[in-house]
Amino acid sequence: MHVAIQNSERAKVEMSIRDEKLVGLNLVLALIALGLGYVDILSNVSGHSIMTPYIAGSLQGVTPSYSAWGTTIYLIGVALGVSLSKPVSGRFGEIRVLSIGFLFYSVISLTCSQSETVYFYAPCRFAFGAIGGILAAVAQAVAL
Secondary structure, three states, X not given: OHHHHHHHHHHHHHHHHHHOOOOHHHHHHHHHHHHHHHHHHHHHHHHHHHHHHHHHHHOOOOOXXXXXXXXXXXXXXXXXXXXXXXXXXXXXXXXXXXXXXXXXXXXHHHHHHOOOOHHHHHHHHHHHHHHHHHHHHHHHHHHO
């Protein structure tokens, strides 16, 4: 009985935390951070397309057509990430997904930049896209 009371009180506290809205300066700062992250995720496609010849040269000299697969694989990851965003944010909460997601996004970005072979680069780009897709959808939902 005691455990049931604790669980119901815990649920009430969690509900009240979810119902709190950002206002004033906190809202402005949150929207700026979300906007910058969202722009970074979206600009990754066009930025990668421009950098394809340079990326090819750093991936043990593969041709630019192999490096161009990075854009395709990234977009496949984004499509998967967007479809996973609702269940993931429902399970873990939007703020937690954004906080941890941007951390993972940064780590995967660093990993992609350090890739020396196309065989390591391609899966990193896929993970980069999947995390970016989740973050884009959740950031947009939080901003609205």
